[in-house]
Amino acid sequence: MPNEVIISDNARCSVSFAPRALIIRVFCFDNSLHSPYDCAPMQRQPLPKFVDARKFVVSGMEIHAYRQVAGLDRFVAGLANDSGSVDIDLRFFRDEQGFKCIQGKAVAQVEVICQRCLNPMPTCIEAEFNLAIVWTDEQAKALPKSLDPLILEEESLVLADLLQEELIINTPFVSYHDEECREFIPEPEPVEVVSDQEENDKPFAILGKIKPRD
16 A cells, blocks of 8 residues: 655655555645645756666656757757757656557757748747667567667667657748738838839920020
């Protein structure tokens, strides 16, 4: 049976122990039956540079992290600039068929170029993926269609490479502002239009300015 620990007047923590993991669930509630209490948002840590993929799968590890877009050079090449950040959630596990899997979601808040006005525009790029870790092409070919192969040459997995690869795949080929895009397009300068009649009258206007000789 799980043990219950009171954290505060409106939150309790249920703690249970599994053979390989410590499972902690926090339940928040309000005294009012008609007013649910919202828990504080998850605190994310900076994305690790690399992890041992095999050990993370065996341990059933999860990562809830963030990182700045700057430094993801291949991903930034398709953006307006290198500002912005990415939230990423990863779950390492072994599925029922025994495949070593990574299930993940990345959400990037970035700026891209609007192809209508050629100005930067904010956008959100989301990527969801289900990967199976393999080490050879033969293993990749044996995967079910529900899993995409992630071929590793060594045990260490560089998370930034995985992240930007999935973001690039999910970046729209072209982007446009909505109706407010017109605000970014400069108004054309007024052009003076001369009618044919005005053009025909010009020679006579010049003759009228010529004074007769005495």
